[in-house]
Each structure stands twice: as structure tokens, then as C-alpha cells.
Amino acid sequence: MLPTALPTRKRRRPEVAFARGREEVKFRDVTLYLVERRMGKSRRNFLSNLARSKGFCVDDALSSDVTHVVSEGNSAQELWNWLEEQGFGEKHDRHVLHISWFTESMSAGQPVPVEIRHYIQDPSVDQKSSAHSSAKQDSTVSTYACQRRTTLNNHNKIFTDALEILAENLEFCGDQGPSLAFRRAASVLKSLPAALRRQEDTQRLPCLGEHSKAIIEEIFECGSSSRVEEILNDERYRTMKLFSSVFGVGLKTSENWFCRGLRTFEQVLSEPSIRLNRMQTAGFLFYEDISKPVSRTEASALKIIVEEAVICVNPFATVSITGGFRRGKEFGHDVDFIIKTPEAGQEDVILPAVIERFKSQNILLYSDLQESTFDIRQLPTHCFDAMDHFSKCFLIVKLKCEQETDARAARDWKAVRVDLVAPPLERYTYALLGWTGSTLFERDLRRFARLERGKLLDNHALYDKATNTFLPANTEEDIFAHLGLEYIEPWQRNA
Numbered sequence: 001m002l003p004t005a006l007p008t009r010k011r012r013r014p015e016v017a018f019a020r021g022r023e024e025v026k027f028r029d030v031t032l033y034l035v036e037r038r039m040g041k042s043r044r045n046f047l048s049n050l051a052r053s054k055g056f057c058v059d060d061a062l063s064s065d066v067t068h069v070v071s072e073g074n075s076a077q078e079l080w081n082w083l084e085e086q087g088f089g090e091k092h093d094r095h096v097l098h099i100s101w102f103t104e105s106m107s108a109g110q111p112v113p114v115e116i117r118h119y120i121q122d123p124s125v126d127q128k129s130s131a132h133s134s135a136k137q138d139s140t141v142s143t144y145a146c147q148r149r150t151t152l153n154n155h156n157k158i159f160t161d162a163l164e165i166l167a168e169n170l171e172f173c174g175d176q177g178p179s180l181a182f183r184r185a186a187s188v189l190k191s192l193p194a195a196l197r198r199q200e201d202t203q204r205l206p207c208l209g210e211h212s213k214a215i216i217e218e219i220f221e222c223g224s225s226s227r228v229e230e231i232l233n234d235e236r237y238r239t240m241k242l243f244s245s246v247f248g249v250g251l252k253t254s255e256n257w258f259c260r261g262l263r264t265f266e267q268v269l270s271e272p273s274i275r276l277n278r279m280q281t282a283g284f285l286f287y288e289d290i291s292k293p294v295s296r297t298e299a300s301a302l303k304i305i306v307e308e309a310v311i312c313v314n315p316f317a318t319v320s321i322t323g324g325f326r327r328g329k330e331f332g333h334d335v336d337f338i339i340k341t342p343e344a345g346q347e348d349v350i351l352p353a354v355i356e357r358f359k360s361q362n363i364l365l366y367s368d369l370q371e372s373t374f375d376i377r378q379l380p381t382h383c384f385d386a387m388d389h390f391s392k393c394f395l396i397v398k399l400k401c402e403q404e405t406d407a408r409a410a411r412d413w414k415a416v417r418v419d420l421v422a423p424p425l426e427r428y429t430y431a432l433l434g435w436t437g438s439t440l441f442e443r444d445l446r447r448f449a450r451l452e453r454g455k456l457l458d459n460h461a462l463y464d465k466a467t468n469t470f471l472p473a474n475t476e477e478d479i480f481a482h483l484g485l486e487y488i489e490p491w492q493r494n495a
């Protein structure tokens, strides 16, 4: 049956976008139908031909072969009224979808899995099942953090704090896998628009395993989790937490000290067999200051100092805050800056010069400069730890404060941790995305790119395995578009 196109008021434009060839059908399970209503004839032709050129089968008629109906610009009500008029029968394998599913599939070069957010729901069905509306809302939550919008407004802190303590404790025990499961569970809860009201609210949520659900249940029933209380009082947990809070002391060192029976800083510092490295020495030396959170005001003051130093070296270079502060956090454990130089090659000289300037200003307390090991010929990398090959430095600097922080020492400054990274110009966008975080958001972006799109993403590049090409990006939006993802603003990446 041919759909009756509604009369359009617009004047007809020439129809042919590109001629229809004899393209090979690659995806036999999918037959598309694009609704002309609101989309218009010429755009429909254009999109149909685009899809065919990518190996999709597109039916011009709403036949019984059609599996995916795609609509643009129609309200759910008018679309479904029209579909009914066409005698469109519901079958379980037929999808009525928003144009976003189509565009994501085009950029992926293959049909992407249909998710709840792609559906245009029949409003009459919606009314019938409104009793289940809260569960329905929950089922739209993606398993990937990069498909969720997570602001700092966490409505489920009581649960996420508990789950994150469990995760941290497992990290301290070296159980990275189970730890990640709790981190993911916490992250899903952080993205919810409201607090969980009862245990059943967790049923439709992804990434919540039996353990996570049990913890939530206990908090619902008792107001807290006995397992979490136990961990907070556990000697190993407390000691690992204390030791690893020192700059330069990682989990391995913390564990080593714990196993040797050490429990306090005093014991570590008076143990003759322990040789602290330069970083750890600075960590202990400035512990009191750098274990305190850095405020946004302090971060802004530091930005001016960094900018001044950078511009001295290269008047055309720019400095941007990244990390947690770019995501809108009010406090951080350090301040992360990314430097953009206008020409390739300039990134290599800028950090040593900034360090020299801080020295001459007498504000440098510690510096660890890591020269660039970036080699474009080694891309794409297949290891996806957060580390990258760019020129960067980890610093502790003196930040002048209004009041003297310590009357006895008569200090008018506070020691603050600062990270600077200076990627080559053409790598800037990928580096900015990577350094903005959060860590779990980045992890899921990479996982999504690899598993759902056959692409490799890291701080250096985005690589398409299907075509063996690097995908260019001038903005973060470009990277999301390459991945067929809706753009997520930095302040929505607090996964």
C-alpha cells in the first residue's frame, strides 16, 4: 500500500540529491521507511539515497517489509494518527523511531541498536500504561555513562556515598573488577533526575548488581549499611585511605607500608628503612595544605598566574581550566590546565619556560616535568589507560592568600597542586575531552566507541577501524558526532 502524502504548502524543489545507483544491501534485517510528512520530499529523497549508499534497504512505501519507520519533526500524536490511517499494524519487530536513530546509524555506517530514547511512543499506549510510568522512565537510562547527563546535583548521595566506599575498599584490596561494578552502580544513581523512593525503583536501572541492590535495600530499611560501617572502621581501609592520600604514594606503596605494620605518618617517617622519593617527600612536606580542597576562587586566581607565565613565553597561546572545575565543581584536589599553542611544535617549549618563570617568582615548591613522548606513527594505541604522551607537568605552587594561613609560620601562601598539559595543536580537542573527565565518563566513552562503533578513542585521536582512518575533530561536538552520540556538556559529565 502506498502512503498518501499529505498536501504540502511549500513549492516543490528539484528532487534529486544524488542519483540512485544499484547499491548493495548490507543489512538484510533492516528495511527503512522515512515518513515524508514534515520531512519534505527532497530531504526524504536525499536521506533515502544516503542510506542506500551505505548499504541500507529503504522502502519508498510503508509495506509489510518495513522494520524501521523514521520520522522527523512530527509530534507523536500526529505521527501515530497518520500511521493508523495507513493501516500500519503493530508488530513486535517494528520500530517507530526518531530521526536521531537514523543519523546515528548513518554516522556509524550501520544500524545502531535501538534504545528506548529513540522510540516515538504511541501516546494512546502511553496513557494505558501510565500506572507504570516511573518504571518506564527508569528504563531509558543507558548502561554507558557517555549516554547519560550527570550534573553535580546528585539526588542519591546517601546511596552513592555508600557504593563508592565499597568500590574504594575493593580498590585497596586490588579487586579492580568488582570495584568498577560498584562505581558504575553509583554513577547510574548520580544521573537520576530524582531520589529513589523505594527499592522497586532500582528494578529497571542498568548496572545495579545484586550486591548494589542489597546495599540500597539496607539503607532503605535501616538508614545506613552495616557493611559500609564495617569498612569505615576497618584498620586496613583506614590506613590505605590515609597513606594513599599523600601525593606520590600509590596503592602499592600504601599496601607495602601497611603490611609492614605501619599505621601512621609518624611511623612511616621514623622508619629508617623507608626511603621516600622526591614526590613523596613533597607530598609529606606540604600535606596539610594539599590535602585540603582547592576552591573555585583559588582555581581562578591560579589561572591568572598560569596565563601570565604562558603569555610571557608565547603571546598567542591560551590557557583553559579543565578537569573537575570545567565540569562545574566548586572544589577539587588539584587544578588542571590545558594549554593551546597556535602552531605545531610550540607545545614542547612552553612548559619548561613556565616552570622557569615560577622558579624566578619564587612560587614553585615542586615540579615534575614529563616531556612529550607523543609519536603520531604509534597511533592508534590499543592501551587505554588515562595516561597520554603529551608534554605535561605536575606541580606544587605557592598561592598567595589574603589572610595568613598559619600564624606561627607567618605564611601568606597556601601550597596547591597544579597539573599542566600542552598537546600539539592538532591533538588539542581529544586531549581537552580526555582531561575534562570524569574518569568514569572517559572510560565509558572509550568503551562505547570500541564496542558500539568499532572506533578507538583516547586522549590523542579517534580512529575508525572499519575504514582505517583517523577522524578529524575541531571541537568536542565533532567527536560526539563521529560517535553518533548526543552532545554532553562538560557540566553533564560528572558520571
Ligand code: UTP
Residues within 6 Å of the ligand: 322, 323, 324, 325, 329, 331, 332, 333, 334, 335, 336, 386, 387, 388, 434, 435, 436, 437, 438, 439, 442, 459
Ligand atoms: P583529576 O585526577 O584531576 O580529576 O583528572 P578531577 O576530575 O579533576 O577531580 P579532582 O577534583 O581534581 O579530584 C582530571 C582528568 O584528567 C585525566 C583523568 O583521567 C581525569 O579524567 N587525565 C589525568 C588524563 O587524561 N591524563 C593524565 O595523564 C592525567
Ligand code: MN
Residues within 6 Å of the ligand: 323, 324, 325, 332, 333, 334, 335, 336
Ligand atoms: Mn583535577
